[in-house]
Every structure is written in structure tokens, then in C-alpha cells.
Amino acid sequence: MDWNRVEGNWKQVKGKIKEQWGKLTDDDLDVIAGNRDQLEGKIQERYGKAKDDARRDVDDWYNSQTW
Template identity: 75%
Template sequence: MDWNRIEGSWKQFSGKAKENWGKLTDDDIAQINGNREQLEGKIQERYGKAKDDVRKEVDDWSSQMN
């Protein structure tokens, strides 16, 4: 899915993001506010994953959001 659609409908997608990355807090979700770079940064922070791995995870997740 086009990231602009996810960003524009973040309230709808935020629950799905939280399901996928359960370590994200409600405050994290609010702060991200649909910004992909913020999402990737928070996932890296919470899970200690490499940037490239997180980028692929977010790509895979967003492609499933149809």
C-alpha cells in the first residue's frame, strides 16, 4: 500500500501497527502519527534491530495493508 494512504489514515492503521509491533506504546503510536521514519526509528529503539531489517519489515507490513 502507498505510504501516503497509511499516513493519511494513521488512526485506522495504528492498531494494526501495534498488533504487529507489540512493544510500541500508545505514546509511541501517537508520536509516530503516520510518519514512516518515526515508525522505523521507534521499532529500532524498542526491538534493537538494524535499520535495513526494520525497513524491510515495514515494507512487508505496509504491503499487507490492502
């Protein structure tokens, strides 16, 4: 599954995102709407992470999913 499919299935994926990053609000997830850059930015903001760390966290999460 590539990230485009994450965007297309965002409503289903939101729950998995929320399990991983509980500090993200429903409003955050609605604004992100599947956009990876926005997801990484919100993770940076909410968790105080560097850009590279947020990108790595999203990569690790994405690769650990059973799509």
C-alpha cells in the same frame, strides 16, 4: 495504497501497527503519527534492530496488508 494514505488514515492503521509491533506504546504511535521514518526508528529502538532490518520489516508488513 501508498504510504501517504497510511499517514492520512493513521488512526485506523494504528491498531494494525500495534498488532504487529506490540512493544510500541500508544504514546509512541501518537508521536509517530504516520511518519514512516519515525516508525522505523521506534521499531529499531524497541526491538534492537538494525536500520535496514526495521525498514524491511515495515516493507514486509505494508505489503502483506489488504488495503
